[in-house]
Amino acid sequence: MFDFRFYEIWRSQEFVQALIDGALTSFWLSSIGGCLGFCLGLMLAISQEKSVFWGIRYTARSYIELIRNTPFIVQLFFVAFGLPLLMDYQWSFYASALLAITLNFSAYFAEIVRSGIDSIDKGQIEASKALCLTKRETLMDIVLPQALVKVYPSLVSQFIFLFLTTGLVSEISIEDLTWAGRFISDRNFRDFEVFIVLTVMYMALAWLFKLLLQLLKRYAFPWAEAEI
């Protein structure tokens, strides 16, 4: 039987610190990237309203297709290495990671929010029209709040899934949780133990995100929780 020696991780102050810092980096990258990505996704979803100028509508559509049909690692490398060349300005890898995460998340969120908008009963829009609300007011006050609640579970699970893919940012030497794992196993050669610890820590973070997002829902959409 394999002889587990987790002690080989715990005994080193440096390793423990790397894990903690890595987890924090992963947490913050996904949190901030998630928020920014959600805002951008919202705008992309709204851009696909029929009343929006067709140029913007098609640009948004193409962007979403582009992101959803290319691997994250390619997007990451493009933002980290390609874009700085094109713009002739080098920014930090952390900024690149955050930007890549934001751009990546936004396309997935946009698609989900869009499906929510499309699923709202036409009667709601007719009632809004009959009550003289403008298109913009109908979207912002009536359709969007309902759509967001409807797709909230899908947004949460998509976010968790995307969070789990962010380990790839370690490829551009971001010191996230995945990077910490590699850092440790390169030194103590206990790959299997490190792998197990990473699994547990990713699960714990995913669970934490779920909990936080559940609380956020209660705060943002109190009506969805009201008793019948």
Add this chain to the structure above:
Amino acid sequence: MNKENLAISISGMSKWYDDFKVLTDIDLSVTFGERIVICGPSGSGKSTLIRCLNHLEEHQKGSIVVDGIELYPGMKNPELVRRTVGMVFQSFNLFPHLTILENCILPQRRALKRSKEQAREVAMKFLERVKIPEQADKYPRQLSGGQQQRVAIARALCMEPKIMLFDEPTSALDPEMVSEVLDTMIELALSGITMLCVTHEMGFARKVADRVIFMDTGQIIESNAPETFFSQPKHPRAKEFLGQIL
């Protein structure tokens, strides 16, 4: 009659959905204060007709003038006419994410630019009128169907329309809730507002309608006072229809 005094004046109006002609040469004049019941078999175009009156649907031929405002396809500001026309739908269409009070307040705030206090005052006035002020802070799904429909009526009235359109307001209700909504509508009718109501509630028609309009295959084929319409329908289709529902 002088067109200026007409609430609604429709002449030679036709409407198509693609190739399918839903409404054919509709002529109809409604004076202010008049109460009209529209009935007819399913698919005869009743909903389409009243939805043309607040420009939820566009007509392709003829003219529609509502409260002095001419409606035409592709018109830029249908809000003008929607401001004087309130509408109540078969499926209530309350906003589920807003409380009853907020449902009544939001359109006033947005479309009429009323202050929060003023909108609230008006909302409470009409919620009292439909006899559910105590439900103001609940959400629509916490109310019965009959209560929801009365809220929908109050919400429309908050915009202080001159004309009210009803599209089968009681068809989606459980039988025991029909009368509470009809009572509200009768009270409203007696207050003197102009009303066009698509309904098969013939008791309601007898009680408040000045005129009953019978539609079949996109045409108005009979238009008469309720007593006359019910006792001596002229058209065989109307006879057949009355035979089925009475």
